[in-house]
Amino acid sequence: MIGQGLVLMAAGMGIVYLFLILLIFVTKLAMAGVSRFDSILPDAAPKAKPRAAAEAGDGENVALAIAVAMQA
Numbered sequence: 001m002i003g004q005g006l007v008l009m010a011a012g013m014g015i016v017y018l019f020l021i022l023l024i025f026v027t028k029l030a031m032a033g034v035s036r037f038d039s040i041l042p043d044a045a046p047k048a049k050p051r052a053a054a055e056a057g058d059g060e061n062v063a064l065a066i067a068v069a070m071q072a
Helices: 002-036 058-071
Strands: none
Touching: none
16 A cells, blocks of 8 residues: 555656656747747837935925915
8 A cells, every 4th residue: 555655656746747847848948939029029118217206496395385384
């Protein structure tokens, strides 16, 4: 009974090992196929960086807002 369990375990591990090797080869083949057609599609345009919350010109706006708030 233990011998049959070990044979079944070895067969199962062998099948999984062979499947993983096959998966690696198929993945490499797919990467080679995709890289062949990579020049057809344009690269994505770089995204613009968001503006910083406090820039140099914002100091004047803050001072104006404080002055208006003080007068009200």
